[in-house]
Amino acid sequence: MTWYLIKTPEELAWFAAKVNGGETAINARIMVNLVLNSTEAPKANRWGGIGKYSAQFGGILDGNGKTISGYYSCDNDATYESASALSGYLGADGVIKNLTLVGMIEGDGTLGAFANQSYGRIEGCVSRVNVTNAASYGGVTGGIAARVYASGAIVNCGNEGSVTCTLSSAYSDAKVGGIVGASYAPITGCYNTGAIYGGSNNRGYVGGIAGQADSATIEACANYATVTGTSRNVGGIVGRLNSKSAARSTVLRCANFGTISNGTNNFSAGIVGTAYYTTLSECYNVGSATGNRVGGILGQTDSNTTVTSCYNAGAITLAAAGNHNYAGSLIGYNDGGSVSNCYYLTGMQAIGRGSGDTTALTEEQLKSLD
Numbered sequence: 001m002t003w004y005l006i007k008t009p010e011e012l013a014w015f016a017a018k019v020n021g022g023e024t025a026i027n028a029r030i031m032v033n034l035v036l037n038s039t040e041a042p043k044a045n046r047w048g049g050i051g052k053y054s055a056q057f058g059g060i061l062d063g064n065g066k067t068i069s070g071y072y073s074c075d076n077d078a079t080y081e082s083a084s085a086l087s088g089y090l091g092a093d094g095v096i097k098n099l100t101l102v103g104m105i106e107g108d109g110t111l112g113a114f115a116n117q118s119y120g121r122i123e124g125c126v127s128r129v130n131v132t133n134a135a136s137y138g139g140v141t142g143g144i145a146a147r148v149y150a151s152g153a154i155v156n157c158g159n160e161g162s163v164t165c166t167l168s169s170a171y172s173d174a175k176v177g178g179i180v181g182a183s184y185a186p187i188t189g190c191y192n193t194g195a196i197y198g199g200s201n202n203r204g205y206v207g208g209i210a211g212q213a214d215s216a217t218i219e220a221c222a223n224y225a226t227v228t229g230t231s232r233n234v235g236g237i238v239g240r241l242n243s244k245s246a247a248r249s250t251v252l253r254c255a256n257f258g259t260i261s262n263g264t265n266n267f268s269a270g271i272v273g274t275a276y277y278t279t280l281s282e283c284y285n286v287g288s289a290t291g292n293r294v295g296g297i298l299g300q301t302d303s304n305t306t307v308t309s310c311y312n313a314g315a316i317t318l319a320a321a322g323n324h325n326y327a328g329s330l331i332g333y334n335d336g337g338s339v340s341n342c343y344y345l346t347g348m349q350a351i352g353r354g355s356g357d358t359t360a361l362t363e364e365q366l367k368s369l370d
Helices: 011-019 363-367
Strands: 005-006 028-030 062-073 087-090 093-107 111-112 115-118 119-122 124-131 139-143 143-150 153-154 162-167 175-176 180-183 197-199 206-207 209-216 217-219 227-229 238-242 251-252 260-269 274-277 280-283 289-295 298-301 306-308 317-319 333-336 338-342 342-345 351-353 357-359
Touching: 028 260, 062 197, 062 274, 062 289, 093 111, 111 115, 111 124, 111 180, 111 227, 124 139, 139 209, 143 153, 162 175, 162 298, 175 197, 175 238, 197 206, 206 274, 227 274, 260 317, 289 351, 351 363, 357 363
Parallel strands: 005 028, 028 062, 062 093, 087 115, 093 119, 093 124, 111 139, 115 143, 119 153, 124 162, 139 175, 143 180, 162 197, 175 206, 180 209, 197 227, 209 238, 217 251, 227 260, 238 274, 251 280, 260 289, 274 298, 280 306, 289 317, 298 333, 306 338, 333 351, 342 357
Antiparallel strands: 111 143, 139 143, 139 180, 175 180, 175 209, 206 209, 206 238, 260 274, 260 298, 289 298, 289 333
16 A cells, blocks of 8 residues: 655645545555644634545545644635535545544534545544534534545544534524534444534534434444533434434443533433434433433433433433423433333432333442443
8 A cells, every 4th residue: 555644734735636636545644743824823724625526535544643733624615516624525435544633614504624524434533623613504513524424434533622503594404513413324432522512593403422313323422511502402422313214323332421401492311312213222321411301311202212221310400391391310201212221310200201111229329330
């Protein structure tokens, strides 16, 4: 395998130009820490992206444990052909690995730090990029990637920057996540410590790991930060899971330690705001969650969802009393889903509306489950 060894910002830009010019399968290894902009002029040089729609990056970018700082990208003049991110379009054979990115990305539309649209694999990467999306439409925003498709994967990555989307359109949904805005692919071994905020005039999907996930597996992930929504579907791990009977979603061995807030809106929880055709197993929440139809594990679920071996020890608060507002230590509203072998703190109500196989434990007993 042939590698281009990158030692300067100019060489990185040259590599991007080669890929965008059609040499999509070439490989690069970063040999030293790179600084793209100074702290005195953080927006002097705008990064254009490795890969575009007609020339998707299908090689390997090996960060080699190095850091790119002073990163700045924006989508003020981006098009469908050339999206803004370290890699605008990461192809199915593309890999970005072992790299830390520090800086900021801002704009109006679809934003992600490492990849805007990813069909490939992002592994062992850390984002310390503050992502700010003042979207008039769309609003797909992620700390690592905006969208990840079924051929892709995100493995052992972390987001430590803030991720913010304020969506002004009443006809679109903000999808905001610490790792991914919208995912159709597995997310494994990832964490978020950056504050997540998703504001929307309509529906919203806001999560510490993913805003929305469809037919995806999310495993061994954790959120440690505040996750705030202003409409619906807010979770410490995922805002909303949409799946089908033939392609279920799975959330396995995930944990939330952060504060989850959704005002007086529906569907918020420590793990998943809303879930359909989903299996949740071995997950726990010790953070707080506030909203209507709010729970430690799930805000609301349907009859096709299974919840097993989960527990909640966090404070769950119903934001406003009402005929259709429910709060439960485990689940706010269980609309016929299967619940078994789940535990909650004694003195609380396990499920706001609905039923399941649940057991109340003392604080000391819950600690022994870790």
